[in-house]
Amino acid sequence: MTFLEVRGLVSGYDRGRVLHGIDLDLAAGGALGLLGRNGVGKSTLVMTLAGLVPVSEGTVRLDGEDLAGRRPDRIARAGVALVPQGRRVWAPLTVAEHLALASGRRRGTWTVDGVLDLLPRLAERRRHPAGRLSGGEQQMLAIARALLTNPRLVLLDEPSDGLAPAVVDQVAEVITTMRAEGVAVLLVEQDLHLAFAVADEIAVMDKGVLVHRVPTDDFRRDRATAQRLLGVA
Amino acid sequence: MLVSVLNGFAIGFLLFILAVGLSLVFGMMDVLNLAHGALFLGGAYLGAAFAGSWGGFLAALAVAAVAGLALGGLLSLMTEPLRNRSHLDQALLTLGVAFVAAEGLIIVFGDDPLSVPAPPGLDGSVTVLGATYPTYRLVLIGVGAVLALVVHVVVERTRIGALVRATVADREMVAALGVDNRLVKVVVFGVGSLLATTAGVLGGPIYGARPGLDATVLILALVVVVIGGLGSVRGALLGALIIGQVDTLGRLLLPELASFVLFAALALVLVLRPQGILGGVGARAR
Numbered sequence: 001m002t003f004l005e006v007r008g009l010v011s012g013y014d015r016g017r018v019l020h021g022i023d024l025d026l027a028a029g030g031a032l033g034l035l036g037r038n039g040v041g042k043s044t045l046v047m048t049l050a051g052l053v054p055v056s057e058g059t060v061r062l063d064g065e066d067l068a069g070r071r072p073d074r075i076a077r078a079g080v081a082l083v084p085q086g087r088r089v090w091a092p093l094t095v096a097e098h099l100a101l102a103s104g105r106r107r108g109t110w111t112v113d114g115v116l117d118l119l120p121r122l123a124e125r126r127r128h129p130a131g132r133l134s135g136g137e138q139q140m141l142a143i144a145r146a147l148l149t150n151p152r153l154v155l156l157d158e159p160s161d162g163l164a165p166a167v168v169d170q171v172a173e174v175i176t177t178m179r180a181e182g183v184a185v186l187l188v189e190q191d192l193h194l195a196f197a198v199a200d201e202i203a204v205m206d207k208g209v210l211v212h213r214v215p216t217d218d219f220r221r222d223r224a225t226a227q228r229l230l231g232v233a
Numbered sequence: 234m235l236v237s238v239l240n241g242f243a244i245g246f247l248l249f250i251l252a253v254g255l256s257l258v259f260g261m262m263d264v265l266n267l268a269h270g271a272l273f274l275g276g277a278y279l280g281a282a283f284a285g286s287w288g289g290f291l292a293a294l295a296v297a298a299v300a301g302l303a304l305g306g307l308l309s310l311m312t313e314p315l316r317n318r319s320h321l322d323q324a325l326l327t328l329g330v331a332f333v334a335a336e337g338l339i340i341v342f343g344d345d346p347l348s349v350p351a352p353p354g355l356d357g358s359v360t361v362l363g364a365t366y367p368t369y370r371l372v373l374i375g376v377g378a379v380l381a382l383v384v385h386v387v388v389e390r391t392r393i394g395a396l397v398r399a400t401v402a403d404r405e406m407v408a409a410l411g412v413d414n415r416l417v418k419v420v421v422f423g424v425g426s427l428l429a430t431t432a433g434v435l436g437g438p439i440y441g442a443r444p445g446l447d448a449t450v451l452i453l454a455l456v457v458v459v460i461g462g463l464g465s466v467r468g469a470l471l472g473a474l475i476i477g478q479v480d481t482l483g484r485l486l487l488p489e490l491a492s493f494v495l496f497a498a499l500a501l502v503l504v505l506r507p508q509g510i511l512g513g514v515g516a517r518a519r
Contacts, residue, residue, distance in 0.1 A: 052405050076411035084409075090402035097395040105411045149410060 003028035003184055004153060009058035009068070011048040017056065018044040020208035026153070031175075031185040033199030033216065035192070035230060041208045042188040043085050046157045049186070050082040051075040062153065079106065081151035085158050085188075087142040091131030095122050098130060098145050108150025109181060115144045118177060136167035143174055153184045160191040172197045196220060204229045235364045237485045238478070243370040243439065245477025246377020250432040251450060252457040253384055253469045254305075254425015260401045260464015262418045264312045265320055267327040270451025271334035272301055272426050276433020277442035278338055281347040284437070290352040297430035305426025309419045331447065339444055346443035356438075369438050376435065381470055384428075388466045397421060401464035453480070456495060460502045462509025471510055 004026040012018040018041040026032055036042050047053040049060060051072035060068040067075050076082075089098060099112045116123040119140045125133060130141055139159055146154055156175070160168045168191060175198040179185060189195040195202060195216075202219040204212040212229055219226065255269045276297040283289035283296075308330065315323050350356055351369035358365045388394040400407050400417050408414050440446055453476060461472030476495065483494030502510065
């Protein structure tokens with residue numbers, strides 16, 4: 001059954017449109033890896049779905065409810081969580097303050113203790129301001145912040161950016177764990193290994209539209225298509 | 234000299250109470266509220282109208298608090314349609330409100346300066362280390378210090394304070410958590426305005442109540458905000474205490490150049506640390 005249904009989504013910034021009619025479906029609990037060259041609109045799609053970039057046209061249905069054009073807090077309360085590009089943790093606030101602000105907003109299985117069990121590094125850093133954490137720790141904090149809202153859909157925008165391979169593996173583990181809890185995942189990535197590790201399907205964006213979508217295993221085998229769409233081997 | 238230092242503290246704490254709301258609203262929501270000085274003057278006139286007894290003084294504080302809360306909430310709603318416009322548009326709106334408010338106060342209270350007596354019992358003087366000093370100002374230092382401590386604890390140690398600091402740091406991410414930014418803004422605007430009107434009542438016995446006082450204290454508060462750093466409570470406290478001392482020392486040592494000394498301090502901070510002594514907002518992306 002389709003959980004997230006995006007139809008004809010057009011959006012952009014003051015200086016021009018970036019998305020030119022996105023159609024996208026995601027099943028409940030599904031995981032889609034979204035690839036594409038720089039500047040094709042992947043981040044804009046994520047920010048539009050989160051309500052942080054205004055929608056010009058189109059619909060975004062979550063479980064049948066149209067969220068297009070709603071305020072970001074309204075979309076979050078409907079169960080959409082964002083792990084944005086660049087993490088965007090609140091630098092002066094401690095880890096504990098991040099977790100306290102995020103928790104208790106929606107009913108669900110994730111609690112502060114549960115998240116700290118999953119991410120023990122954060123437990124050690126509870127009293128530290130987020131601005132003093134390493135990039136990997138900040139990424140874990142951004143994911144923890146999203147999980148604690150007990151979302152039905154998590155939007156992750158390049159969570160591997162700037163992280164060491166071992167830390168990227170940890171990110172993959174956390175995403176796998178949240179999927180096991182039934183959370184749907186839309187993952188924008190440049191890191192093919194991470195996308196392949198967690199996504200059932202791979203979609204490719206180009207110039208503001210989706211141009212290709214196949215099961216992950218097919219995409220891995222079809223090197224010629226990957227080369228043509230992404231310019232990678 | 235001792236009198237000047239004490240005066241500096243009295244004015245410094247008063248400036249902190251005035252400036253902290255301005256700083257948080259500007260740092261959080263990018264709204265520069267130029268009507269903040271008018272709120273202070275409104276409080277001072279309330280103090281003048283009710284002056285003469287403890288009952289009157291406390292009544293003035295209570296009315297000022299309620300009126301400040303309500304007017305701050307109203308200002309927050311008025312600036313909401315300009316949310317995505319430039320600082321200039323918002324400044325023009327709040328400046329217009331400030332002009333209307335100042336004219337309204339002149340219509341009600343006249344344009345003669347009013348002096349505001351301190352409440353009975355505090356209108357005398359005490360001897361501090363051999364110097365004679367007005368009792369009211371000494372009490373004001375204590376009350377200001379307590380208020381500063383309360384604001385600090387609320388902002389730095391409570392959940393609602395964490396929400397305010399998170400909103401200063403990155404308000405989109407607060408919205409993406411499910412929090413309505415407009416609600417946070419109304420509350421902070423209301424409480425900040427409450428502090429401004431309260432500071433007006435408390436400052437009445439020092440500054441009196443007169444047309445033009447609104448602009449004078451607004452400029453002092455803006456200097457405090459710029460020196461301390463936007464959206465930082467500790468910065469506002471530090472900036473207010475520095476400006477309190479600089480202003481009173483300047484008046485004592487270089488009476489003709491007092492306002493130059495004030496702005497020289499501002500210029501010095503802007504050259505050495507443009508984001509303010511404790512400011513971090515400038516580091517925010519985009």
